[in-house]
Amino acid sequence: MAPLLDVDSLAVTLPGPRGPLPILHDVSLTVDEGELVGIAGESGCGKSLTAQTLLGLLPAGAKVTGTARFAGTDLLGLDNNGWQRIRGAGIAMVFQDPTAALHPMLTVGRQLTEHMRVHLRLDRRSATRRAVELLDQVRIPDPERALRAYPHQFSGGMRQRAAIAIALAARPRLLIADEPTTALDVTVQAGILALLDRLRAETGLAVAFITHDLGVLSALTTRGYVFYAGRVVETGPTGALLTAPTHPYTAALLGARPHGTQAVGTLRPIPGAPPAPGEAPPGCPFQPRCGYAEPACGTVPPPLAPVAADRSVACVVRPHLEVTAR
Amino acid sequence: MTTVHNGEPGAVTTTAPRPRRSHPLLAFLAKRLAITAGLLLGVTVVTFGLVNVVPGDPVTANLSDQALNDPATVAAFREKWGLDQPLWQQYLHYLGNLFRGDLGISQQTGRAVLDDLVRYVPATLELAIPTMVLALVIGTGIGMLAAVRNGRVTDQLVRVGALLGLSTPPFWLSLVVLYVFFYKLGLAPSGGRLSTGFSPPPTVTGMYTVDAALAGQWDVAWDAAQHLTLPVLVLTSLTVALLVRFVRSAMLEVLQQDYIRAAYAKGLPARVVLRRHLLRAGLVPVVTVSGLAFASLLSGTVLVESIFGWPGVGQYAYRSATALDLPAILGVSLFVALVYTLVNLTVDLLYGLIDPRIRLS
Numbered sequence: 025m026a027p028l029l030d031v032d033s034l035a036v037t038l039p040g041p042r043g044p045l046p047i048l049h050d051v052s053l054t055v056d057e058g059e060l061v062g063i064a065g066e067s068g069c070g071k072s073l074t075a076q077t078l079l080g081l082l083p084a085g086a087k088v089t090g091t092a093r094f095a096g097t098d099l100l101g102l103d104n105n106g107w108q109r110i111r112g113a114g115i116a117m118v119f120q121d122p123t124a125a126l127h128p129m130l131t132v133g134r135q136l137t138e139h140m141r142v143h144l145r146l147d148r149r150s151a152t153r154r155a156v157e158l159l160d161q162v163r164i165p166d167p168e169r170a171l172r173a174y175p176h177q178f179s180g181g182m183r184q185r186a187a188i189a190i191a192l193a194a195r196p197r198l199l200i201a202d203e204p205t206t207a208l209d210v211t212v213q214a215g216i217l218a219l220l221d222r223l224r225a226e227t228g229l230a231v232a233f234i235t236h237d238l239g240v241l242s243a244l245t246t247r248g249y250v251f252y253a254g255r256v257v258e259t260g261p262t263g264a265l266l267t268a269p270t271h272p273y274t275a276a277l278l279g280a281r282p283h284g285t286q287a288v289g290t291l292r293p294i295p296g297a298p299p300a301p302g303e304a305p306p307g308c309p310f311q312p313r314c315g316y317a318e319p320a321c322g323t324v325p326p327p328l329a330p331v332a333a334d335r336s337v338a339c340v341v342r343p344h345l346e347v348t349a350r
Numbered sequence: 351m352t353t354v355h356n357g358e359p360g361a362v363t364t365t366a367p368r369p370r371r372s373h374p375l376l377a378f379l380a381k382r383l384a385i386t387a388g389l390l391l392g393v394t395v396v397t398f399g400l401v402n403v404v405p406g407d408p409v410t411a412n413l414s415d416q417a418l419n420d421p422a423t424v425a426a427f428r429e430k431w432g433l434d435q436p437l438w439q440q441y442l443h444y445l446g447n448l449f450r451g452d453l454g455i456s457q458q459t460g461r462a463v464l465d466d467l468v469r470y471v472p473a474t475l476e477l478a479i480p481t482m483v484l485a486l487v488i489g490t491g492i493g494m495l496a497a498v499r500n501g502r503v504t505d506q507l508v509r510v511g512a513l514l515g516l517s518t519p520p521f522w523l524s525l526v527v528l529y530v531f532f533y534k535l536g537l538a539p540s541g542g543r544l545s546t547g548f549s550p551p552p553t554v555t556g557m558y559t560v561d562a563a564l565a566g567q568w569d570v571a572w573d574a575a576q577h578l579t580l581p582v583l584v585l586t587s588l589t590v591a592l593l594v595r596f597v598r599s600a601m602l603e604v605l606q607q608d609y610i611r612a613a614y615a616k617g618l619p620a621r622v623v624l625r626r627h628l629l630r631a632g633l634v635p636v637v638t639v640s641g642l643a644f645a646s647l648l649s650g651t652v653l654v655e656s657i658f659g660w661p662g663v664g665q666y667a668y669r670s671a672t673a674l675d676l677p678a679i680l681g682v683s684l685f686v687a688l689v690y691t692l693v694n695l696t697v698d699l700l701y702g703l704i705d706p707r708i709r710l711s
Contacts, residue, residue, distance in 0.1 A: 079615050104620070112617030124608035129630050129705050138626070139616035174706040187612075194617065 026096075027054035028230050029078070029115075029198055034090035036070075036077055038301075044087065045301040047073050048254045051090070052328065055198060058228040060221065062241035062262060064277075065251030066298055071234045074251075075200045079117055080107040095197060113143040116196035121207040122183035126175035132159075132186050133171030136193055143194035158189040161226075162219060181212035188219065198230045199223075205240065217244055238277055242266050247334075250274050253298050253309035256328055260335035270337045273310045308339070316341045382698075386691040393687040394448070397680050398441050404674075408433065411674040412457050431457065431676070444680070453684070454677030458669060463681035466666060471685065472556025473543060474655070474662035476574075478647035481582050485589035486640055492590070493597025494624065494632070497605060508594060515591025524584050524657040531580055538579045541659035548573050581658040585651060589643050596639045601632040633704050641697035648693075649686040 036048040048070045055061045063071050076082050078092060080102060092099040094114060102110065119125035127135055136158065137151040146154065152171065159167035162185040175183055184204060191199055201220060205213035221244055223229050233245055241248050241262050248265050250258040250273065258271035269275040279292040296313040299305065305312055307322040314321070318341050328338045337343050409427055410418060417423045428434045432443060447454060453463035496508035532540045539545060543558055551562040551570050559578065562571035604610060605628065613623045650664025663682065670678035701708050 081611055081614060108617050108619060110617070111615055117612070117615040119608050119612055121608065125612040127609040127613070127627055127631065128707055130626070138622070139618050142619070142622075143617055176707045190612075190616070 025056075026093075028057045028059075028095055029053075029055040029232070030091075030093045031074075031078070032091045034074070034077065034088070034092060036073060036082065037087040038073075038083065039085035040302065046254065047301050048077070049325070050327070051251075051254075051256055053249050053256065053259070055230050055232050057197070057230055058224060059247070060224050060231045060233060060245045062245035062248035063232060063234045063251060064236065064238055064241055064248060066236060066277075068298060068300075069251040070254040071236075071251050072202050073254075075117060075202050075232070075234060078200060079111055079115060109143075112139045112191075112194040112196060114196055115198045115200060116191040116194070118184070118188055118191045118199065118201040118204045120203040122180065122187040122204075123175070123207070125187055126183055126190075128175055130174075131171065132173055132175060132178075136171070136186075136190050139190075140193045155189075155193070158193055159186070161192075161223070162186070162189045164189070180208050181215060184208060184212075184216055185219065188216075188223075192223065192227075192229070196229070198232065200232045200234070202234045203236065204233075206236070213240075220244070238266060250277070253304050254301065255309060255325065255338060256336075257310065257338045258336070259328070260332070264335060270331060270335065270343055271310075271339050272314045272316045272342055276313075276315075379695075382691075382695050386688070386695070389691055390684060390687055393683055394445065394680060395441075397683040398437075398444065401674070401676055401679055402437055408457065408674045408676055411672075444677075453681040456670065456678040456681075457675045458673050458678060463677050466678065467663075467681055467685055468556065470661060470663050470666045473660060474648060474650055474664065476543075476557040476559065476578065477581055477585060477651075477655075477660065477662065478644065480578065481585040481589060481647055482640070482644045484582070484586045485593055485643070488586070489590045489593030490597050490629070490636065493594045493636075494601050494628065496594065496598045497601035497632075498624065500602060500605075505598075508598070512591045512594040512598075515587055516595070518588070518591075520584065520588055520651065521653045521657060523587065524581075524654055527580050527584055528657070531583075539577050540580075541577075541657070543574060543577050543660065544570070545573050545577070581654055581660055584654055585647060589647070592643055593636070593639060597632065597636050600635040601628060604628055604631045607631070630704065634701060637697055637700050637704065641693045645690045645693040648689045650682075 031051060031053050034048055034051040035046065037044045037046045039045070051070070051074060053061070053063070053074075063074065065071050073082075077088060078094070078099065080099070082088065088100055090100070094110065097106075097110065097114070099110065126132075133152065133155055136155040137146075137148075140146055140151045140154060141148070144151075144154075155171055156167040159170050164170050164182060164185050170178075170186070175186065178186060184207075188199075188204070199220075204220070205216050208216065217240065220231055220233070224231055233240070235241060245262045248259065248262045249256050250265065250271065252273045258265065258269070258274045260270075265274060266278065269278055273294075276292070276294045280294055294313055299309055299312075305322065307324055308314070308317075308326055311317045311321040316339075320340055326338045326340045328336045329343075330336045331343045408431065409424055413423065413427060417427075425434075432440050435443070444454065451464065453467070455461065456463050456466055459466055492508055496505045499505045528540055531537045544550065548570050550558060551565045551567050554561045554564055558574035559571050562568070562574055609631075610623065610627055613627045614620075618627075648663070650662050650667055652664040652668045654660070655662045655664040656668065663685065666678065667682040669675070670682060
């Protein structure tokens, strides 16, 4: 069966003050119906821009090449009307900071029903009924009253629940969640993650979960993509990515991540910083920060190549090291 | 109304739908009115002081040379207006009258200042109201358009246009408009409130167009409306130029917000996003500037009123000031102070209406 979302060789270039800036290079990824897929990487690695591309929300002047098919529709060929039909009803989005993503001067009810009425052609009363069900589904207490409330009357976690209900209102098949728990208290995060997983199980919703926290991936997703400097550097089942990372960047990310009772001294920060767009070195973008770098890394960016049945890595050195080590 | 931040999950975070909402509003209004009263009192002190320290003598300003040469006339004038008393006594006397609603008699017109204001303020209102309505609609429209088309040709044109509008002297624009529409095209009358041959309609509001319409005198209403066109055109273009810049920058800031991207991401048509999401959020700063613009229109636009022979507050203030007509100056100052405080109060109330986060607590 064809995947619900099939992105192939996607490249995005944004206009910059000194000429075009390439942001995404050769990004390929798929999301199946009802699947929770993780997209991980440091800030500025192109995760969010991928999401914007898939919703047609790129700034004016952006150049996009490659293909992105969603449920048989060629997204990149859509006109304004086509995008309007896809957004909300096909692909919906949950933003990082619910406080910023909810309109402060419109009631939650209004924000829940307005696109429902456009996409599902509901009258006011049925839209309100569905809104109450949705708020109930995301576990917001007293939904009738919540409909009349403004976002600032909610706590942070409740706002994100409301934002998720809004995203789901027009029955999308794919939800892109862009770091939906980053702006929330740690105690609230788990609730939001559990909610997303439950919605996936109950409604067959596919979720692309964007995060910089690899730990979140392990708890939630089946497959993951690791982004670095606008490229996918490694992909595979989440468990394997986390327990046996192949790309040096994935390994370094895991090494830099505090967990459990680990002493601070044993954390290994990655030296250097990711290259700014347009300033990536020739060859592998991670090469200047990589402990495994060889002369071969400095010529062309390594393509994403399969190393196992369901795993691909964009590295010319490490996969071979491991093979020979075995 | 308070924001309750409760822990997750299951906490009831919405607050009760304000059962007795009028109470905080009344308290707020009472407080604001008290402040207004204090402010007006301050205005009387300052104006009274200023008018009395400026070089110039109401006597020389108001009496003819011949009368000035007659000490008896001068003394009589001084006594009549209380100018022979010490300043603090003059002030207390004035204040006492003020509390009885007596603003004094204008030395220029010989009428009660209050009567003068009742006569001149509606004329200014008749200019200010249509100007403000037109300027708000046009200014918000153009400003939003420029913001949405940020950086493109439309935006550049709007910005240059607004700059030109702002740097155009009002009197110059008035003269150009008169030359084109009155002299060359003959489309509109040159000035005044009514053509000769028409008499003012029975006074209800003091605004001729409204009063004439109320009295069913449609020919008078139409003539009065024609007389409004040119001054309103001039004032509107100047106010639009001012508003456009504010609207544009306010809307640009809102356009950066996540909630606008979120509105697009929901698949809402652009016109809904702009009208419902962008306009609402961009209005708050616009309301502030519009309030100030409206207050300044109400305080009279001296140059425009003079050129178009419009008997409004601006002209009255100008003539009183040049004649050192103390009661009239004080009356106009009080009126202007009142206008600004009332406009500010309205602006504050509008904030709460637009943005629930700053609703009165």
